[in-house]
Amino acid sequence: MTWQEQRLPGEHPAVRSGKVGVLLVNLGTPDAASPTAVKRYLAEFLSDPRVIEIPQIAWQPILRGIILNVRPRKSAAAYRKVWTEHGSPLAAITREQALRLGERLAPDGVLVDYAMRYGNPSIASRLSAMKEEGCERILLAPLYPQYCAATTATAVDKAADSLRKMRWQPTLRTLPPYHDDPLYLNALAQDLSQQLDVLPFAPEVLLLSFHGMPERTLHQGDPYHCHCRKTARLLGQMLHRPELRIQTTFQSRFGPAKWLEPATDATLKAEAAQGTRRLAVAAPGFSADCVETLEELAIAGREQFEEAGGEDYAVLSCLNAGEAGMAMLEGLARRELAGWI
Template identity: 65%
Template structure:
């Protein structure tokens, strides 16, 4: 018997929590400072000992970088807020509306910023979800993205007396459904251009070279994605890495240097795609579409196109339905 006064507890439902990196709440210096303080304090993101790193972060970076980053965010901010948050929300809503797997609760969260992983996991547990798939939307595994999203979820579970059963979405960098969705998206974007690119650059988010040396598979996953997408498209791609930060050696070649090199070699028309991002965000819309264009044209190029991420497009949603449905096997009806 349930003890007198004990509240009814809902249970028996399945949850899917889409997770992406994060975003400030507004394109302001104060909001960006709060976001960067959380993001750059993650030991998975910056592996410098805190006694060395925190004085640099608090004394220099958080007093200089927020204003510059806030200006960059203001260039891509939408009526729905941050592009990353708006698109991740749209992806979750589209999956939930499809009602593919019966009574499955689909929600979304940000690793840094709002809505937090802890907040949404607690809400899903309160809604009766006792089986939850944590789905970090990073095609290529990296400890600074996939692992830290899972870390945050596990930390929430550690504080729960009655934990839900949990699965995590594996990386899908070489999944045929993902490569097929990229192929369809890139071909549709290329067909809509008013010029024919002479080269296509596949730009992935950069990581310090040290992460590769320590055994992180991210670099290998990126290279395999680029190779498989090139084979699917039937044309060469140049893989490159963007968003360098600090003085450490980062994965190469760098995207900005690659764009300048192509222009110097006589390539006048280029397209850039970002296969490592599941949704367009600051790093794609400002760093690539705006600054990448400026860099290429300044170096002598004449035509530049940024090809959008999968976002909530039909190819992208079909891919998510495929890979998430597969991970729900045994929990939900996935036929």
């Protein structure tokens, strides 16, 4: 029994303490591919003022009166196309990433768990569970290489909200954005090169498709657009494929506002119309395959490209829980855990 576990008669039961943890955080997913589950998920997601930067008094009537009565059915249909026996691909892959990272860090006594910013398991529930397991020091690791207020910042906000309710708070560190980190770029270059080499065709164009954001966020000071551009530029240099024309695009537009451009869907159609017949797409901003890559890019994107005259089309997998991606996550985590392990 350690000194932390010892207690005198009349004292409260011993509290576990002294451990170090890592909490991987991704965006989130509905609990099922049903309109009801998707509606619940979208209500939480689209009510976040970091995501929709419109005064809530104006936005909530639109959200509750229109969007949540229309969009869930369409989104549920997209989720059903990619749903697995283990549930949502994003949740299943993030769970596997946590498991494999836990195996890599187990010799150092580090506990690894995962959470979703929206949906389950929640950040609050996992921070609480890790604290109960004795984690006094936790590395919060948002799995977003490129910093964005609507992703990284809101995950940190939610963690802070959770700590606010705790009398005994664990100490938190936050994994910084790693858009230009050699560990990330090397993992991407290695993984994408292997995938490109085994394609049954030689692409003329490689689209690097990042999740879009309203253009106003760039003018308001969000570094996301610059981070995406820098990732694409450095990755293109590392791939070193002069025969391959690389373009950066942005996907998943939502609502009437002007979004970052060029748009992925419009670019797919334009490339095919201009004579590109062989094209590949990679999504380096996504740490795990999800509905945006598996349905929006792989299914809808193929239809857009082929209907406009394209022929050969492929969407490359994200790093997921593959060897290159896990080596990267271990390297990033160990660096941020310095002094704790």
